[in-house]
Amino acid sequence: MSTLWGTRETQSKVVSLSLTSPDGRREASVTNVMVVPRVPVRQPPVKIEIDKSPYLKGIPLNTSQVSEPDVLIGMDNAWLLKPLEVRGGSGGNKHQPYATRTYFGWSVNGPISAGKSYNVGSCFASSIEADVERLWMMENECEEGYAEYVPETDLKRDDGKVWYLPHHSVTSEAKPGKVRVVFDCAAQKNGVSLNSQCLQGPDLNNKLIHVLLRFRQHHYAITADIEAMYHQVKIPISDRDALRFLWYVSDEIRELRMTSHPFGGIWCASSSTYALRKTVEDVQPCEEIKDTLLRSFYTDNMFEVRTVT
Structure with missing residues (x-):
């Protein structure tokens, strides 16, 4: 399993489960999902400060609590990642973050700091139901x-x-x-x-x-x-x-x-x-x-x- 921040080998269970948006209004069933104890991501999780970008004002994102991702959605479910609306900055700054609204809600991508490292950060507004937790139980x-x-x-x-x-x-x-x-x-x-x-x-x-x-x-x-x-x-x-x-x-x-x-x-x-x-x-x-x-x-x-x- 490879992500932007790491690669690891592991054995996995393959399950089907339901994903819901935080407000509970949208739901999608996905199959052939690989379940692992932990997704290899950057440690510790990075908080994205969207309040520094006026053009992102009003986007419903909860950035007060930052945690590891629960689920990675692959291109076999590309319809869940399809951009329905995009908000970007102006002024010719190539290093500004931008927001994308998808089926489940808004995500923010782009630079996560003003330093030299311009990694991709995201606050994807989706949550996973208790299916996986119940599966392990x-x-x-x-x-x-x-x-x-x-x-x-x-x-x-x-x-x-x-x-x-x-x-x-x-x-x-x-x-x-x-x-x-x-x-x-x-x-x-x-x-x-x-x-x-x-x-x-x-x-x-x-x-x-x-x-x-x-x-x-x-x-x-x-x-x-x-x-x-x-x-x-x-x-x-x-x-x-x-x-x-x-x-x-x-x-x-x-x-x-x-x-x-x-x-x-x-x-x-x-x-x-x-x-x-x-x-x-x-x-x-x-x-x-x-x-x-x-x-x-x-x-x-x-x-x-x-x-x-």
Whole structure:
């Protein structure tokens, strides 16, 4: 990766994300974005004093806080860099900065000081959404015990029970900041997928219409859910190699395997619901709790009503 101020070699993740202007009025989706911990730029960041150029007066730029750039936009997205308006100085001074308005807002380019160095400086008025931050945070799920490194002794195992899963991130507007890693258990190789080799299992869920009708019976409603329900149910060690996947760890590709049920498996809903019901059977809670667990859950969501005496 090369910029005006440095070159460095690094390994990168390739993602898709959304860019927004600071006022939130403009948005653009970009693909094939390389994500790195840090962009090689000049240190420390340089503050551009646009107030010394009267012809730049009124341009909406926040120069009070100067920070490193979040994103570099390349020529594969040239439409985001297309000049829509340009403001330059007069008087024949070739070394004056100029301002350019693009899709995302204004940027200032040109000399950053009155000295002999005439480097290009810019205050590009764009910001990056939390997509990248959430992407890096996904790695924390491996630290929760939901996955484990494949032991060295098993890396070359070939007994017909090894399968590698592709995966991607899924976000929801209903849960901002939450990223779920979904494994594509339907991905095929030679016409065979993991889902095609597994049984779906019986539908152990309560009927949703029954849960909702009971939800209207009394005065007070209670809702809850089971956190990461699929991940609470462990996979036997003998079956975990069928749930291998590749992951970047400290710029190195490592082989991991799920220790619990992944999102995307055809069997996961039945297995996880069975685990909940088996827990009730083994623990034998009081009748009120038992009734709630067996009748008021739809997958991992609980809808319960109560009267107060």
